[in-house]
Amino acid sequence: MSMIQVGVLGASGYVGSELIGILMKHEGVDISGISSENNQGAAFSSLYPSFKGQYDAQFESNQEVISKSDVVFICLPHGKSEGMVKQCMDEGKKVIDAGADFRLNDLKLYEDWYETAISYPDLHDQAVYGLPEMNKEAISKTSLVANPGCYPTSILLGLYPAVSEHLIDTETLIIDAKSGVTGAGKNLSAVTHFANKNEGFKAYKAGTHRHTPEIEEKLSLMGADNVKVSFVPHLLPVNRGILSTMYADLENQTAPEIIHELYKDWYADDPFITVLDYGDLPDISHVTHSNQCHIGLTVDERTKRLIIVSVIDNMQKGAAGQAVQNMNIMMGFNETEGLAMAAPSF
């Protein structure tokens, strides 16, 4: 079988390096090249020594990588992807953009929250939001996937059945999310200085995080009416994982077992979603280093609220794993190819 050639732009960052690890295990692709503006000529394994002797390729320019690739993963900061996507599309490549530039349908919303102008509005019409559990068919037909944000992935998967089936009053939605520090990337900061973070824990950007409009727009597409959520992220002293705790008033008196059954059925065919037993709540450590999402739920009988807890690995299902899942769907591979990573939680 001839191998698909895949390239990674911005492979020096955390998402890019996680992608390399996954793609090396993928049986249907070759890594055609990797780029990094600041590291051209350096070996990938000099930045990520785990790969010594296993993947020692050098960083090249974006253009060199694009020209050698059938599929291009873009792992660049927001605002930097759009032009690269234009170029890739002009050259007839398939693209999975791990950044934020193509996630929102409402371009005005993007420009407001990201304080960045859109240059190629038409291009955005072609983008499909790459949450496979929601958009599998569209993903299979597009050439441009906008890979979801890490927080939105964990949140949307947790809320999808409840919102679609109108089980909850979305006006009352509270989302309290907690992420490991790899979500903040490899740039040094006082916040992620070990002595500050170890034994530390805090909330940040309460009500103002840029993932808010993405969450709201996609919930609306699932059937919520003009939803506005309170979204507060927190930074955990762990490397990987997002746990989102979601609270909403029940819209009617649906029995807890019915809700649970609905969730089980909803995701019955999705290989990466596990709905736990009713009342069983998930642990971040159970999904780290895997593309799995575990969802637990319970009804707070005293307050008639539905409480949903979901966990993912922010680097996998929240970024690089989901990007490969999207590629698999786009290119006709088995959805789990390269992603079958079961391991104990320690």
Place this chain on the structure above:
Amino acid sequence: MSMIQVGVLGASGYVGSELIGILMKHEGVDISGISSENNQGAAFSSLYPSFKGQYDAQFESNQEVISKSDVVFICLPHGKSEGMVKQCMDEGKKVIDAGADFRLNDLKLYEDWYETAISYPDLHDQAVYGLPEMNKEAISKTSLVANPGCYPTSILLGLYPAVSEHLIDTETLIIDAKSGVTGAGKNLSAVTHFANKNEGFKAYKAGTHRHTPEIEEKLSLMGADNVKVSFVPHLLPVNRGILSTMYADLENQTAPEIIHELYKDWYADDPFITVLDYGDLPDISHVTHSNQCHIGLTVDERTKRLIIVSVIDNMQKGAAGQAVQNMNIMMGFNETEGLAMAAPSF
């Protein structure tokens, strides 16, 4: 000056051992004795080697300790305190009960949530709920203080001004709390096995934690009408600290600056409460090993919700530190005696 003689029942547990550390620095007391049913005759420092050469006293029986003490701290599991309190009171001792037995005014509520019968209902009339920022005068006059739970302390301090001033709709209250593992004590369990907890994070007892009725009853006393909260605790991979994130709809259009000013004024005279600048959110690490509570708040303008975040050290302000603060108030010491522990956060 003659020293007050203080004893600690149940000093082999985490709260008891933290108490010993504080009492050793207190200039107005001598530790008269320590008890532990399971460790009589053993040296305290054999269980807690940090104390080697500094506090090597042996565990005695409860009765021995009571008889030598003016003030007795009780650090026993719920259900075990009540009888001890009876005995101490009969012998004319002052008592600070670090357990749950005397925290609730509504004894029926206690019996339901704790599945434990009350034996001496009259005794409960004498107990004062030991949240000093709320009940200072009553504490100064009583002989029996019920030291608050760790979660309730962090939550009540965060909500006290908003609830008292009717700024929020308490029917919409969501409390998402996160605690370090010392809250689970020294008993071994799979949940607190290092390989499980390190890099792990999970919610537990969603909507069913025993601190729920304590939170609700005290909020009612602060002025909330028949409040029912959704309370979900989570277990952090850190040793110490509780961070509680609280969400509620604003009752009216009070300006954020007014709310913030109100909080600053409310706690202006409380030596252990720091209200941060508006929008600044606290970190658990800033209060570990101290009796401080830091409170941050922000208004989510899009949803008209007040978001309050409070942090304490669960072993200090959430247990042993607050117990000593209560003793200081009861016995006429300076409120901060023994508790002036400033240290950097690393």
Place this chain on the structure above:
Amino acid sequence: MSMIQVGVLGASGYVGSELIGILMKHEGVDISGISSENNQGAAFSSLYPSFKGQYDAQFESNQEVISKSDVVFICLPHGKSEGMVKQCMDEGKKVIDAGADFRLNDLKLYEDWYETAISYPDLHDQAVYGLPEMNKEAISKTSLVANPGCYPTSILLGLYPAVSEHLIDTETLIIDAKSGVTGAGKNLSAVTHFANKNEGFKAYKAGTHRHTPEIEEKLSLMGADNVKVSFVPHLLPVNRGILSTMYADLENQTAPEIIHELYKDWYADDPFITVLDYGDLPDISHVTHSNQCHIGLTVDERTKRLIIVSVIDNMQKGAAGQAVQNMNIMMGFNETEGLAMAAPSF
């Protein structure tokens, strides 16, 4: 291709569960069954929730598993393996014993250090010590592999070239090793209670650890004369990884570059060994979740000592990964099959 049937005895422990994770990715084998004396009938994924929906098989009896398998991995405590090995061998199975029972050639040494009697001395003649970098050919021909201890693996790989080439005075060998807590297994203990271990670090069994005779016997086989090492293990507050720092007087004035070159050449054909640049010292995090061993070395010019630092993942190259590597060699698979797990170090 017909798949090899492999079974795992004692699959409820950490090594067993790690094995399952690896075997699921192995393209040449099916997991025929798993056993656990204490968990018969329970689902594997109820103990290890990461596997929910991916590997939900139930634990069976040892005998059931053996009868369905071509190859049997034994992950039982020392003293429990020997009888199982006997049974497997009698039934014509190939065996990889992850325990200690067959690691030592000198049975008297085993009986002394492990305080356990040998029952089938003849059986031990058939066992090959499963350090592939040392014994590849013998492993390929045997039916019984004794999988090395975790500490000995890291230490022997670090010393093999220096000892074989007589570069160092083995009488002066000091081995200071540090392991993550999974090495202590899943049994609960105060030592691995989170609140004790997090922010804790200590040495244990200084000079008395049971891996000592294994290290010494294998070093003798490599060419050291009647070597006696000082071996002190320490317990790190991390889940995975062993770092061994080894010190020995140089036997002669071999130039550092020559020694380094020798190490590079020695392991040039070993897919799991990476010798770092001279003076570059390895980090545990660079090999976690992989079967790699990284080795760094430097000469302390002032004292004329060779300092060697090696790192492995104790669960992988130190246990389950090496067990599969041995199976691959025994069964004629590619040595790296199932083990090509590159991932970034975060």
Place this chain on the structure above:
Amino acid sequence: MSMIQVGVLGASGYVGSELIGILMKHEGVDISGISSENNQGAAFSSLYPSFKGQYDAQFESNQEVISKSDVVFICLPHGKSEGMVKQCMDEGKKVIDAGADFRLNDLKLYEDWYETAISYPDLHDQAVYGLPEMNKEAISKTSLVANPGCYPTSILLGLYPAVSEHLIDTETLIIDAKSGVTGAGKNLSAVTHFANKNEGFKAYKAGTHRHTPEIEEKLSLMGADNVKVSFVPHLLPVNRGILSTMYADLENQTAPEIIHELYKDWYADDPFITVLDYGDLPDISHVTHSNQCHIGLTVDERTKRLIIVSVIDNMQKGAAGQAVQNMNIMMGFNETEGLAMAAPSF
């Protein structure tokens, strides 16, 4: 009693901030001022929020602080202290220099290892090496104390009795030390980026660390002949603590119990040193947030080596705590004033 005025130069760093925490508890001193070249005008508590409401003083210039102080603590990088010390001494102040500039008697050795020229050689004659357990009387009489390095403190305390009594062959000394990350200070670096350090562990500067000549010079003063040590430090994923494991051949056949007894006697009058029971090895967590040093020892009977393990908190006994201990001795305070910080290890 009139309070001693003490100032801290370089109070924005980790050692400086730890000092402030200790000095606030000291009953005999007032903090006269704090300086920071880069933070003049900023509040100390804006850098270290734990101090909010407790110590909100602003940083001033070095000169302002010196002029207001009787005693000056200098927490500046090596090379920056010497001039400040000159100025303080000229103005008749007492000085405790927490940096490296005055630690070595052999100025040539300083210039070689630190690659920094000495400007005031005569000044160095007045400096006393501030290891109180070794130099108490000289400290009590001097105006200039050179506070020891963190690694040397842990190592010298562990070796002092054995070297002074010629129990070991110092030519065979191997020192394998492990430190928490606060030893690397507050400057951001990839090494101390949370995602790299959490679950990471590595050796660094093997045989080349600048504390090497300090260790050797002081061991010589204790009685070792022209000692050369192999010293390899490692970086632990914890905030605080140094554990040093030391190995040396026994010089003669002194019985283990005799050696242990000698250690107990040697430190019988030192309030901060605890010699554990024979064979009991210390844990870093038992001394964090305290000025204590715990020492354990065992004889490896098979190799006739003495193995000594010592632990300290690098920020306390390894820096700020020892600095205050030195001030106490210089100024005639009780040696433990401000330092009696017993706390459980969690």
